Amino acid sequence: MYKLLYSEYQKIKWLFILSIILLEGVLTWILAAGNTKSLSYYFPYNWTTLYFQAVSFHGMFFLPLFTGIFAALLCFYEHKDGGWKQLLTMPYPRFKVILSKLLALITLIALMQVLFLAEYLITGSIIYVEGMIPWKCILQGIIGGWLACFPLAMLQVWLATRFQSFGVALLLCIFSVIPNIVLTGLPASLGAWFPFSAPYYAMFPQGINLSPQVEPTTYILILLITFFAYFMIGIRSFVRKDWK
């Protein structure tokens, strides 16, 4: 299993992945910094405001979007030049092959979250936001957001093994994150069923008048149910698939 994961690491075009993550970071933090400054009349000019402004872009759009893009990228080279035939005639059970893709994907998402945290600290220092860094709140948000991506990650890996075209997968992701503008306004007990919306609820801090309504037990239960469902469907479908 470790070897399969390491082979994913070898195949990834790191320069491209890191570039798009950094590009997302620059865009998110310019927008977040801009909003924190321009809306300082409504929200205190502090670390919490900067964080939730960034989550409005990162958690709502880029995190779910990139989960889909990474999933498609992880399967892209197998689709392109018959790589599946190579990979699936290796002496590894098929479920381990798809699990290694899932693990590679959630590792990439973790990397994106770590960079998000680093960029937060850098941006805050540059624009001199006031007060203390709300460590508990942001760590909870960043780690929770990562965990809340798992159902989506499983769904995306499964779809990526089926869609041969990177373009189709990308378009599907873009169209799936747009409804988040509306869906994330719903309470988590409804919105979290939609896997693209789920990470936002975990990332957005509570106790602000913009905070989404999240009932933790229900929310976690929805995440577990959706993850388990996509996991079962995805693995079963991958294991039984005919590879032509």
Next chain:
Amino acid sequence: MSEYIIETDGLTRRYGQHVSVDHINLRVPKGKIYGFLGANGAGKTTTIRMLLSLIRGDEGSIRIMGQSLQRDREKILRNVGSLVEGPSYYGHLSAYKNLKIICMLLDLPEKDIDEFLDIVRLSPFARQTVKGYSLGMKQRLGIAQALIRRPKLLILDEPMNGLDPAGIQEIRNLMLSLCHQQGITIFLSSHILSEIQTIADEIGIIQNGRLIFQDSIQELEKKSTTRLLVRIENQQEAFRVLSAAGADVVLQEGELLISLSDEIDQARVFNILQSFSIQHMQELTVSLEDIFLNLTGMDGSL
């Protein structure tokens, strides 16, 4: 242990109403080169995909190296090198790195890579990304990928595709040496008999999903009939006498075309012909390719 490395029993695969592979019983002897022949669409690739568990059969069983493919899939695959419908590779990586990934996944020593790149003559291009390779180079990389696994069984689907005549000769020699010196069994498919008749010990011919012939190449040769083209004075009379004696004879454009199936047949025909005045006689030999085309009914379609 069975003398066969691949044994299938009633192996069948359907796509909707269409039966792509129809109850085939492959018997591939250990340590031999087995040529799996058939026209495009005859079911060769579907069979190979089933042997590699890329697709499942609807009926029947597969045993490879004495083990059930369904039960011991990973154990079997560890000892099988394959090339299915063209090479599979990661185009954005170099040939070296492509092989390195395989070595890592299979716990093979990385130092083997150079040796195998050398065997397929890719050493000078080892560090270039594969997407810039020619089709022949990619095919050779595919062969290196199959060989580096040090398999007991090589399953190669149309391995000569995209190779120039020199490349084909090279791969033929390589296969002969792998089989004869290292005892590797090679199962290779082709739609052109002449491509493999010089190296294959055993031949299986598949047509419309059915295995219509499976035996040694010598047995296939026995299926050939010698034909005599005879110009003779009294053709009508000769035709009548030969036909009455049960010979397979046709009268065409003043000449007799006689098919001779065995030696007894030959002796009988010569005895009859002696009583006529022969002006010209020519033996027409039938190539293996003709037999193959005849067997598969493709002689009209090519």
